[in-house]
Amino acid sequence: MEKFITQAILETYLKEFLEHTEVDVAICGAGPSGLLCGYYLAKNKVKVVVFERHLKIGGGMPGGGIMFNKIVFQKEVLPILDELGIDYNHYKDNLYVANSIETISALTYKAVKQGVKIFNLLSVEDVVIREKKICGVVLNWTAVEQAKLHVDPLAVLAKYVVDATGHDCEVAKIVEKKLGWVSVKGEQSMWAEVGEDKLIENTKEVCPGLIVCGMAANAFFGSPRMGAIFGGMFLSGKKAAEIIIARLAK
Amino acid sequence: MEKFITQAILETYLKEFLEHTEVDVAICGAGPSGLLCGYYLAKNKVKVVVFERHLKIGGGMPGGGIMFNKIVFQKEVLPILDELGIDYNHYKDNLYVANSIETISALTYKAVKQGVKIFNLLSVEDVVIREKKICGVVLNWTAVEQAKLHVDPLAVLAKYVVDATGHDCEVAKIVEKKLGWVSVKGEQSMWAEVGEDKLIENTKEVCPGLIVCGMAANAFFGSPRMGAIFGGMFLSGKKAAEIIIARLAK
């Protein structure tokens, strides 16, 4: 039986991977904004793949605030929570509390059911370019990087690449360092309301082929930080999907 | 707003934690068998809490086989997959392949919806005893252990403790080392069919108050190992729940 388990896993995975060496959208990072972006793209029949460097799915969400696994949402995000089947309780004013583990498992489950393909344990090392457009990502096993092995990467082509890696803005930093097409600014200190607004505003195509989302609170745009409130993240992921759907429709 | 986010998270978490300082069942480990056990217990109105040492939920499942995130199930487990809403494809004979990320997110989501409380980032350091019965677990933040800080733990009482920590059999090893009530045997080499059978057989109460599940393939019973096949894990988690329900009913 062991032989067939081995063959089943190798064949199934490779077939799926080979089918995704060329996609419509490659999303980097399986945190809240990346998964929501994938969910809405897949719902609109876009061929989408998510690459996550960690074994774990969910980005910063599972840890809640200082290891207390609860997270906060604003009222305007409730329809999305309802659509994904996530419970919440009203706390005060327009703030609602949800369980972070329920939230991330619901979001992952619904995204996969919509047709999002997620490959974890793969890190983005580089982007593929043609003239002045990003048109793919260059991947390697995260374990190769951590074990400090000298091993070459492989490439996956995509019409659009989404950087949803959060605080690290990994793809944007590669583009800044190697190509100089974008400029990554310093993260600002915490101002939750303003941070949430900036997050939506900053969801956009920052250079040809590269959309960023879920990055108000980070180093890319120099916007204020927000803490364990995730409404803006969800709206940003959704907006990124809408931008790409509009462009692909052209 | 920051102040209210802080208060919302602290208050909500603490209230939930305080409500769970005394429970019917404390499950250690949020991998496949621990979550399934929790799912069936909660479905039967048992007050159950799961403590997971990692930030990540899911144990060894998200990594699939050698980083290819697919896992294999046997035919007899399909009803459970159907109940949890997990997709699968037939591969050969009685083997079916599922996506490991979909599987773990579905299982987590459904368990939480049934009422299972999961607290991650907490490690079991010790058990609570009375005479000759395990009646609780002693917890500390995993981060405290990793940062090598000298900080004392706290205790949670439970009628039954489930060790679902897999290969590490953490709770059983504590009981072996400190109390000598159980004996942890060496893991045997891979023999998938036999391993799956042993896994069900070995799901039982190993000393008063301590049930183990999901451990055929590990060091506790000296049974054969199985690889990336998870049917037995699911059935073992279910059986552990059934054992406890029967005892609580007395």
Added chain:
Amino acid sequence: MEKFITQAILETYLKEFLEHTEVDVAICGAGPSGLLCGYYLAKNKVKVVVFERHLKIGGGMPGGGIMFNKIVFQKEVLPILDELGIDYNHYKDNLYVANSIETISALTYKAVKQGVKIFNLLSVEDVVIREKKICGVVLNWTAVEQAKLHVDPLAVLAKYVVDATGHDCEVAKIVEKKLGWVSVKGEQSMWAEVGEDKLIENTKEVCPGLIVCGMAANAFFGSPRMGAIFGGMFLSGKKAAEIIIARLAK
């Protein structure tokens, strides 16, 4: 009994923490200047909280000079030592020697008795801002940082924030890096007399909402370093308290 110990500690701590999510003054660093500042503020009925990143209270004081746990004070500080009940011996000229362990335990004990709330093991990750004023700190467990976990922080609001983190000037460096409101200069070489004078002179509000103290000998003002002489530290902590009391009185 274990259950009640758990509940007693969780409830008591959380209640105290929730009462301090909004304070008059948040002091970062429980070394000599931070504790003295807190002592004089609390003595004047100001609601004050101290956050210390280490398990240990006392900053550089317990190590004395090159691990010989004695420290030196100047004559003008003797009234403070007398007020705190710290013994000392005359050495030569205006120099007096005290035991560093006695000094820090006396200072901590007296500060707590005056009503200073100290939360150790918490690190300042960021500040909270409104327009052009610092109005709080963003905290996370030090253990989270050391264990390299991806966990979001929480915020505490304060009318004034005091950076008493010494050589590291942690808060000032965050403000410099993220907001650019202050400029941290290089530490200068040792010149004990001048260092002591500078230390008092440099105790001030460096940008709206942020007071620094205990920093003559460090990277913030480019002043000379002093060694194991602590008179200036004490006077600086006291002066910081006086500045804040004056402003709060307005």
Added chain:
Amino acid sequence: MEKFITQAILETYLKEFLEHTEVDVAICGAGPSGLLCGYYLAKNKVKVVVFERHLKIGGGMPGGGIMFNKIVFQKEVLPILDELGIDYNHYKDNLYVANSIETISALTYKAVKQGVKIFNLLSVEDVVIREKKICGVVLNWTAVEQAKLHVDPLAVLAKYVVDATGHDCEVAKIVEKKLGWVSVKGEQSMWAEVGEDKLIENTKEVCPGLIVCGMAANAFFGSPRMGAIFGGMFLSGKKAAEIIIARLAK
């Protein structure tokens, strides 16, 4: 001035150290039981020195329970808390809660005031023996051990040596490994009430010249563990002092 600071610290420390190369009692470990033992010995005019391997004084006390800096005491310890000037609040039954930082700073301060000499940053590497009696400790800088330098230790003679190193029972382990005079048993699981009782019972002279205290909950006697409750620790430190005073009186 720098030269005189240097001389003041070197001369004062060395004079004190030389005066303590031969003492009545050498206590290893400046945690709660070691400090209380020292406090009561010094109160009875016994020449006593405490060696602590860390920079920090206080053992496991400052961390409270899972980083929440509160600790619990039983009713019978309140007279000691009152004598030391430590505040507490009633929680339930015979349980009282105190602030861990206040407790340890009060205890340290009062011990020093009674005449206890504390040298921190020094580790016990070995004991001094004569025939069949422990009559001193062999010390080295903790930093030497941590920096893995090849540097020889020095010895301090004492009529009695107290092992108050808690869970590590460092001195007892040296005696077990090198001389075989004692036998260190495995720590048992948590049972708070029994642990507290055992702690007092187990405070005794375990071989000629070596008294242990504060060790019910640890590896030495195989007694149950207790968690963040410190009443027994205090009573054990006091009892150790009483045993020694009685013997010295002979």
Added chain:
Amino acid sequence: MEKFITQAILETYLKEFLEHTEVDVAICGAGPSGLLCGYYLAKNKVKVVVFERHLKIGGGMPGGGIMFNKIVFQKEVLPILDELGIDYNHYKDNLYVANSIETISALTYKAVKQGVKIFNLLSVEDVVIREKKICGVVLNWTAVEQAKLHVDPLAVLAKYVVDATGHDCEVAKIVEKKLGWVSVKGEQSMWAEVGEDKLIENTKEVCPGLIVCGMAANAFFGSPRMGAIFGGMFLSGKKAAEIIIARLAK
């Protein structure tokens, strides 16, 4: 073009790997004895695969003696060197010196040309058993082990498994620890002549399905060590091949 490079590598590798999930002989370790064993097996039309945990092929050979990349052979091995096209110079008596880099590259090249399939970067984690016979190996990426990721292994079936891992005797140690079928003895001190003889003598089937080779000088048989002389290694690899060919012929 990037897409086709990716597909070419994935498809070609996986096809080859799937063709080798069931083989005649699985050799663990691509050092001198493992490669020679593979070379002679492939020359006899046996389907053989070599798994090597390192990126590097060649075991201890490339380092020569104390980093001087020369190795020594005895006269009786010269025919093998001639067959592989490796140059050598006479040194004294029956000792000949060759370049270690030339030797290992020639041996690898000739083995591959004979049809040996080598997969590097894969570690043996376990063996597959049926009743009382070893019938395969359980593999994982070495990088997974080094990056300490929780990822399950996969299995490859084989009629015979060869442990050619040298000093580490990795497969034999797994069999000893998990199944108790063999016993690994302590390595003995250097005695070069005797070591060379023992090496040939000790090449044999140590339990059903497991042949060891290249192990005279190591922990498995308690034989003397040899140093940078490799004649016995070559003869041992050849003998292991002959044993297997004889058994497969039955």
Added chain:
Amino acid sequence: MEKFITQAILETYLKEFLEHTEVDVAICGAGPSGLLCGYYLAKNKVKVVVFERHLKIGGGMPGGGIMFNKIVFQKEVLPILDELGIDYNHYKDNLYVANSIETISALTYKAVKQGVKIFNLLSVEDVVIREKKICGVVLNWTAVEQAKLHVDPLAVLAKYVVDATGHDCEVAKIVEKKLGWVSVKGEQSMWAEVGEDKLIENTKEVCPGLIVCGMAANAFFGSPRMGAIFGGMFLSGKKAAEIIIARLAK
């Protein structure tokens, strides 16, 4: 016998090393371009030595693409593969796939047979200069660097130095940092076709005495990256040899 093994290795190695303290060409890096360059130089009777910092020969080649040990070549490189006796299969268009382990072992073996001397485990720490020309390399054991020992290096003189260290461009970076004669640019993102062309174009003498090869895809010239395609590498190594042969002929 041990004594003669020791003497054989020491004498043979040292004799060879002393004969190569002054050479025509010193190549740094035993990856594909360095070895090919050495092969063609030796074929033309040039006295050439290769220094490799690792134990392993072959640079990035043995790891293939993301640990799948296959590599891709373009049609125009087939004559070189044929000359070296390396097998390949046609994949698509002008792309051919070869086994990476066969490729590197064939290349190493043929280079050594042509007379290339390879010393592994030696790192280049510095270059030797005379006025405005590079005329040698300064070497130390890689193990000295890794063990952080304070040990001085030694020098080897050469008419030309080749930097074939790939992504690290180690020699060029030393020359940039210490002498300022060259400028190392940032690596650009992946564009395989362009990268291959640039690689040949960029093979040249970058300052008097220093030739670089195999560096299109790296930090030195700011050219696009290529992935696991190695045709350009081979052609670059060959071109570097041709440049040097031409200059030495003058």
Added chain:
Amino acid sequence: MEKFITQAILETYLKEFLEHTEVDVAICGAGPSGLLCGYYLAKNKVKVVVFERHLKIGGGMPGGGIMFNKIVFQKEVLPILDELGIDYNHYKDNLYVANSIETISALTYKAVKQGVKIFNLLSVEDVVIREKKICGVVLNWTAVEQAKLHVDPLAVLAKYVVDATGHDCEVAKIVEKKLGWVSVKGEQSMWAEVGEDKLIENTKEVCPGLIVCGMAANAFFGSPRMGAIFGGMFLSGKKAAEIIIARLAK
């Protein structure tokens, strides 16, 4: 007896250290140039102390060239070798070879006999200044730095400070970073003859109170590197002594 060993070591060391809290010259670094400088100063009745951060005396000398413990001298240094009683053999031209272990032990022994006081295991953390003159060093245990303890340093006053720390130019870098009085240039590549000349030329007072020696080949002056030839080092140490003797004579 242990007590008297302890007292003998503490008293003798402290007395010597206290006598050297104010000296004529403080030399940082006990390598060849520092020791020779000290030797000639002491021979001229100057009160001189050497601080060495390592346990080991001798700097880079004991390692010889790539771990072969021989070093090379030029003919003009032979009188110094003769004065110190160091053996040497002629190799070629004006080059002589000596044993590195003999050399450093002879030099250390003769320096101590002349009256040089050496304190090892102490690191220079800072300098003492008065207006625009260096007038002492600030010291801490190296072990404190390595164990990352928070412990304050102490100061020693000196009329002149010598930086003989070699490649690291530790004191000069502190002066550059904190005071900006000097500028440390990049080390140049190897050119042995020129390096030796520069080394003597560069021995001078670089800012008021700070003399550097043994630094031609390092980062301070941007001079060429030399390798395992030590003649210039010896001459530089001697010249530094002569400069200081001349100034003290004024």
Added chain:
Amino acid sequence: MEKFITQAILETYLKEFLEHTEVDVAICGAGPSGLLCGYYLAKNKVKVVVFERHLKIGGGMPGGGIMFNKIVFQKEVLPILDELGIDYNHYKDNLYVANSIETISALTYKAVKQGVKIFNLLSVEDVVIREKKICGVVLNWTAVEQAKLHVDPLAVLAKYVVDATGHDCEVAKIVEKKLGWVSVKGEQSMWAEVGEDKLIENTKEVCPGLIVCGMAANAFFGSPRMGAIFGGMFLSGKKAAEIIIARLAK
């Protein structure tokens, strides 16, 4: 010139090493007892070589007592100190204090002058055996071990091997583990007088071909430890030399 420095060092070192691949006595460890043993052997015209694993010569001597670089000797050792030209001061009773740096440099210098060959940076990995006699050592670079490289060792033959590695008793432990000819006992606690006596008593041939010295205070014989007193070490080294001289004379 660089080329000749390289050649001078390589040639001189190798010649000396080759001359010492067969010696009368191989001493492992260049601490006080090993060097003294070598000194007296060389004085008697015995061909002797010392292998030291560290860069540093001197063992535990340079660190003095707890980093205070003074050491203590008894009256009976004064003739040896006089012979070696080491200064000392009387402290009390029969105790004398010397400077540890002067002592070790004098001892090294005099040993080398007597003809002792010292090779540092080489570790003993194994011994060479013939039937039931130790007749040599197996060496590797210490840096190879520290860099965890897979590199084979080389052998040196000797009529007698001396284990002077002190607390580590490295050679004896190899013989115990691999051959079982000796048994290493646990170190006992400090008793300085007894320790000194045992040290002399325990200097002997512990199995054919292996003499140990300087080991009373360590794990080999289970004798008491001594601290920073070195008289016994000196006498033990001398006695080991006398034993060997007597045997060689037979």
